[in-house]
Amino acid sequence: MNSLPQGLREMFRTYSYQTDGKWFYCSDNSKFMNHSDDPNTKEDFTRDDSDPMGQDSATRDIAMGEELTCNYKLFDENWKIKLGSVS
Template structure:
């Protein structure tokens, strides 16, 4: 669940991105896992899906590092956060994400997808 004010807009990185409404100081917790809003989906259920549900999970969910056998689907706009090789958010802790540096109002929030995919996220295709 996002803890900072954001808006969605076209991204120069990929499709739609998440942008800061207000400046976010370095060290600010930007997101936290909240089981009422963020869903842990069993891998076997995910693998049994087809059509639009499967396509949505393929694009917006990622493997849970803390809960093997599950993927994590964020129910809010956090799922639109794009990859950057030099991100401004640290997502290595599955429960809490933080701003690595000051993020200006209007700047896109980004993370390194390799934190979710130890083998590298390209093998699944970029989001």
């Protein structure tokens, strides 16, 4: 990652997460989700067991125009950095 140009490195860190030491780049709609401790989506591993990362499912009805949220703490090893807990 350090060999990437700074702009690309920042984009990658913003729209990626790290699990088990591996980086996953969000190129789908999940890059539009933000963190919440009370999210309106969750990872659902029961719908498609061929997908190791699961699929997002709503935890409740989501109103039109409402922001989609997930809990970064459940899957991103760098959640403290992304949420500003550490610098």
